[in-house]
Structure formats: C-alpha cells, structure tokens
Amino acid sequence: MLLALAAAAIISILVTVGIVVVLVSEGATFFTEVPLTEFFTGTEWFPVEGKYGVLPLLNASIVIALIAALVAVPLGLGSAIYLSEYAPERLRRVVKPVLEILAGMPTIVLGFFALDAVTPALQNILPGLGLYNALAAGIVVGLLITPLISSLSEDSMRAVPNAMREGAFGLGATRRVVSLRVVVPAALSGIVASIVLALSRAIGETMAVTLAAGTVPNLSWNPLEGMQTITAYIVQVSKGEATRGSLQYESIFAVGLLLFVVTLAINIVAVRIVRKYRTVYQ
C-alpha cells in the first residue's frame, strides 16, 4: 500500500522529467535545422520563409510583462499597504475576497475584455492606436497579476510583529512613516519575491496576449503596436495544420523550451530572494 502511495509521489517527478525530456528532445530536433546563433540573434521570426530569429517573440513577452508590472506593482503594493496598515478589519474582510476574484479570472475573459473594452477606451485617448496593441495586453495582464502581488505582499506585511509598529508610533511617527519606513522595509523580501513571481506569471500568460496583442511578430518597444509573444506563437501554430515532425511543429517546442527555462529561472530567483533577505523576527 505504501508502495502505491510512494509511486504517486514519484509521478510528480515524472511529470517534470516528461516536460524537460519533451521540450529538450523536440527542441534538439529543431536546433539541428536552425542553428542556435540564428535563433538567439536573428531579428526576424517569419517561419513561412524559414526565418527563425526568436528576438521578436521574446521581446514581445518581455515588453508586455514589463507593462503589466508597471500596472500591477502600484496597484498591488498600494492595495497591500492599504489592507495591511490602514483598512478597518471589516472592510478588509470584504475587499480581500473581491481581489481574489480577479486572481481566479480565466485569462480568456481578460483577453475578451482587452479587445472589447480596453482597446476601444484607449483609442479614445490615443488615436492611431491599432486594434492589436501591447498596451492593452499589458494592462489586462497587469490586472491579472495584481492580486498576486497584493496578496503575498500583504501577508508579508502582516507578518511584521505589531510590537515593531508600536515602537515606531511610540517615538512619534505617523502612520505613513510607520508603513513606509518600518513595515515595508521589514517585509521587503516577501514583497520583492511577489513581484518576481508575478513577472514570471506575466511572461507565461497566453490567452490575453494572443487576443490583445495579435499574431504578427514585431521587434519593437512601442506599446502602441501589436506584437506576438512566445505563447501567442504557440497558439497560432496549434490552431493551424502544421504536420507532426515539420519544422514549424518543432519550433513550438523550441520556443516552449525557452519559455520554460526563463520562467524557471525567475522562480528560482524569487525563492533565493526570500531565503536570503528574509527578516527573522525575534
């Protein structure tokens, strides 16, 4: 019986092994045809013509993740500080679950929202904004990851012992000073880790960016333009009729491998940050 249970636990390792093996083996097949240098330094991703420079895809994923961070960090940190330091307990009990709703929102809904409401609204402010643009995608992904930052940061802040706040209040500090100069610095490792994790989530996001930012690769930093991310490319090929074993089929595993490595690296960094800089309260 114990053997069965142990086997179940081992299955989780098998999953990881499976992911790595699949990505690496199919990716390796890809890289026999497309040299690594062209992959990593080529600036054109145009599979129809055999051009496989991944920079436009990687760039799009990063640009949208950064826009998302620009949206999510103020919203998430602001909410965290408000809920942890200012809000009365009753209000907090209502607001927290509401924020969790945002966290559980299927990303297809966010993609629809971007196309249907956000882009038209932005077009009122910024005429000349195309239907597909990175800005709307970034905003909507930012909304998605805000609860991640808010919830984890708030947990870190509430873990700061109240005695520390009292010490600061007792010296004549105002609530703003206590929040910004005592609580936030003490909770910093958790806050930074939450931002890093949110970035990783943003880079891996698919449906919202596919619908909002479009399917045309574009190596550009202009958020008003459309651009295709790694994940959007995988979706595009999957929708199509690429035959198994073709270069196009292999290419989704190659970019998938890149995505996996990048998100894994970011997650490891987040764990390291927490472990190294965590304040131990005595």
Add this chain to the structure above:
Amino acid sequence: MTTIETPGTPPPPATATRPLARKRSRPSEQLFKWLVMGLTAITIAMLIWLISSVVIKGAGSLSWAFLTDKPSANPEKAGFNSALRGSVVLMLITIVFAWPIGVAAALYLEKFATQSAETTERKVRERLGTGTGGALAAWLRVRLWWLRVRPRVVRLVDVNISNLAAVPSIIYGLLGLAIFVGIMGISKSLLAGGLTLAVLILPIIIIAAREALRAVPISIEQGAMALGATRWQAVRSQVFPAALPGILTGTILAMSRAIGETAPLIVVGGIVFGTAVPSLNPLDAGNEALFAMPLQIYFWTDQPQASFQAIAAAGIIVLLATLLVMNLVAIILRNRYSKRW
C-alpha cells in the same frame, strides 16, 4: 530646601516645556492615505468594469436556446451546448485521473515519507545479519538504500511540486501534445484534453491536500496509534476522513482553475470548427472532438463579426456563473465542515 505644604492643598501643576500641540492637518499623511485607498479602489473598479462590460455585451444573447443549440457558422443560431458538454466530460476525466494520484501523493509526502527511519533500518539490518541470502537479501539492501535516500528524494519532490505549480499552463499543452497525442497515439480529443488538464492540476491538488492533512492535529493520529493501530490504519480511519472536507475544498478550487484553462487545450486539441455535439459518456472521450467552454469563447472572440462578440460574451457569462457556483460550493463546504480543533 524643603517646602512644607499645608496638608490638603495640592501644589500647582508643573509646567511642561511648551503647550500641547493641537491637531494640525498633515497633507502628506492625507495624500498617502488617499493614494493607497485610491489604488485599491482602482483595482476593484477595473474588476467591476470588466464584469459589467461582459454582462452588458452578452446578456442579450443569453437564452435557453443558447444553452441547448450546437455551434453554427451563423451567429444567430450558434449555441453553447457542445462547449458545455465538452467541459463536463473534461472535468470528469480530469478528476478521475488527478484526484486519486494527487491525494495518494499528498498522503505519502505528508504522513509516511517522514517517518523515523531508524527502527525500520535496525530491523532490516538485523534480518540481513541473520544470514539471509539471495533475492531476499538484495531486496533488503534496496530497502536500506531507499531509507537512507528518502529524505533527499522527499525534499526534491517538494521543490519539484512547487516549481510545477508555477510552470505556464501552455507548457502542459506541449507536454500533452508530445506524449498523449504523439507517443500514446490518442487523437486530439476530449480524452487528450482531460489527461492534459489532469497533469496540470496535479501539483495544485497535491499542495491543497497536504495543507488539509497538515491542519489535522497530530493528536488524532497519535491517539489512534496509542490504541494499537498502525500508522496506516490511523491515517486511513482517522486522519484522512478528518482532512477530507479540506481536501474536497481544495479539489473544487483546482477544478475551477481547470475549467477556465484555454491554452493547453488549444495546443493539444486544435480549434474545433465543427458542429458536432460531443457525447456525455466519458468512455467515448477518445473519439470526441475537443470542445470546451473557454475554447468556444476563444473561437467566437476571434471572429470579426460583432454578433459573434456578443455570443462570446454570453458564453463568458455562463463560464463565470459556473465558476461562481463552484467557488460558493467550496466556501460552504469549508464553513460547514471545518471543525475548530
């Protein structure tokens, strides 16, 4: 020099260095408070904007016909029925595969993998020492090796599970495509989709089940063992039933994640343009095209015509309503059955 006061006359109060400062408005305090309040309000406002714009767009297209019609190239006639059936079958397959494995793994990791190895090791060594030979001795040596290596394996599994929970969901689609469709030869069907989703939520179920098991006080388990039960008996008859509500709550939440997933299903199943109506019999899942609520919504959203946008919104309303019901059930379950230890 002492002053002798007349008894009963209190001395005048000492003066402080300066009078008490009166409340003054501190603009930076007010500004900051309004800032953090405002940022919270903006987040909630965006959520309200999201939900209301979807409801406004889609409420008009909601009807019983919408729920029972099959898809069609004509937006007036297209319905959500196939998607609903597909999602139901997907959830059945997902839960059948993910739940037992996930709960079993959680039980092992939480309750059995950290048992003290010393007594077992001692007993095994004793048996080895009494001159057992051949296959039995080899088996005993394997057991010894496993006992020594187990803590490191458990730690590896822990790290592994939390990494898996953070892997982008589309990667699971690639895994499903290569293994279930490619190697195992399952067609791009509901079965392939269900298996892929099962793998996706497996880490989530393991984490949730472990939390639920951890919340059961150790005294329950130790009490049973003090009465002579083995650890396995104690866990099976006392700890597991006590943790079950928590495990179910976590499972429902994991399922609500699975039901909204689109990307892995696109990779594994492609986008279905057909007008088939999948059977609700899960055993047929290997032959049925991959329909699902989020997939249908995506397909309609991708169409240029405005009338398709409207039914996409209607589909979203149905999806969100389903999620709402699932989450409410989870909350009720948790509130009704969570005991105060």
Add this chain to the structure above:
Amino acid sequence: MTTNVEPDTTADDAPIDIQLSAGAATPTHAVAAGQGVAAGPAQPELGPPIFQLRDLGVWYGKNEAVRGVTMDIPKNAITAIIGPSGCGKSTTLRCLNRMNDLVPGARVTGEVMFGGEDLLSSDVDPVDLRGRIGMVFQKPNPFPKSIRDNIEFGMKVNGIKPTAELVEQALVDAALWDEVKDRLKDEAFSLSGGQQQRLCIARAIAVEPEVILMDEPCSALDPIATLAIEDLMRNIAERFTLVVVTHNMQQAARISDQVAFMTVDGTAEGERCGVLAEVGTAREIFSAPKDPRTEAYITGRVG
C-alpha cells in the same frame, strides 16, 4: 524631620523583606509624616506634578478595563505602578501617550492634565505628543535596522538632525555606548536581550522627551540585565520623568519615589475592571499602606 524611617512592623505577619535603599529618598523631597489620602492627588513632598489624572477610565468595546483612576505624577521623579496581572496597569500607562488611540474600539474617558492641559482632548495632536512622551515596551522591540539607524529613526521623525554626537550621547546615557561603539552598523538584532532593551531606551532618549513611560521594561530580561536597567533608570530620572509599570515589588521599592497600587474590582456585569487602590510615596506604600488591598498585595497574601 528625618529622612530615614524604620520599616513599620505593626503588621501581624512576618516583617516585610523589602530593601529600601537610602537612595530612594532624593533631595527633591522630604518625608512628611502621615500625609495623603487613600487614593488621590497631592504628594507635595515629591514636587509639582507633571501629570494629573482625573477619573481616568478605559473601555475596550463593551468591557470596562479601567475605572476612576485619579492621581498625580510628579515631575522628574520615578513613579511605579504596581499590582496583580490584569489590573489595567499597562492600559493606564498607555493613556499617558495616547497609545490606546491605536487600538480599534478603545475609548478613554476622564482627563489627563499634562502641564495643565488635557492631553486626551480631541484637538490635541497625538503624534506630536508621543514625541514628548516616549515609551519603552515589555519585550525589546528594536527595528530590523542597524544600531545607528534605530537611534536615528526617532530623531528624524521628530525633526532632530541626527548627528554622530547626538547618537553617541543617547547611547552613553543608556549605558550602551561602550559595548556598541565599534559596531554601530551591526544589526540591532545581533545584540543580547538586555542590550536591545537599552537600545530601545537610547532610542527613546534620543528624541529628547520630557517623560519616558516604561511598560514592564525588565520582565523579559535576566536579573543582571535588570539591575543594569534599574541603574540606568535612576540615572536618567534627573532629566526625565519616569512612569514605570512593574509587577516586581522589589524593583518598585528599589527605584521609585512614588508608587501607585492598582487592583481588580468587579463590575456590575461580573467583569474584571482595574481601579486605583492607593497612591503614595514608596516608603508609605511599602511600610504603612493605608488600603487593606494594598497591604494584602504587599504581604503576598494576594496577587
């Protein structure tokens, strides 16, 4: 009048084994004979009061925690508040710098006159007040910053320019300078418990308050650290008024000039509520208490 009074042995029980040091009688007052009432103001031999509490009460929601506290606290002296646990000593102390404002649902009634003005009044700025009335807590609570940053924090908050000299002076006053002068950049948490508490006192001193409130400052420390802090308290009492809550009677007897004894009284609903039983000079309280509850506590029959 003499400045030394023999312990009164009129009690039936064994003589109270409390060491009253000669240093308890400071030059600012002389011991008068039989002065004062059971609970009330006016201890003229201790000098003019800086605090005058009048019918102070504290409610937490529907629970009355403290009722009817009326007493004076003399300037530049050490006042100890003693009593059994749960009798509202800390709650009363925290009224003096309006720390109870920070507790949701807390309501304070009555008056606390500080230099003649009621500091409980709603138009008083509590933030500014706390810069003038400092506080040291039961468990040392330094910030997770360097030793120097801990000291400088309060100074910056109160608009005092944080120079190296002022930092050094605060640490000297708190009898910590010699131990940390070479490692001001070290984490405050790397200090021992007693050192951390002295750091918290230095932090409070650096703000140049007029009063320092201490809520059982030694209860988390070992006896040696405790004695070091008691010495410190006696030294700084010249400059500041100290109000110390303590559950250690011997400590109160060692260091204080005035002692207030609080105890628990039942309310109409059967809840426990803190009241002031008696206040007087240290000598009076420990050798000739007037209230039977005080005597019961002092002699160890209760609490």
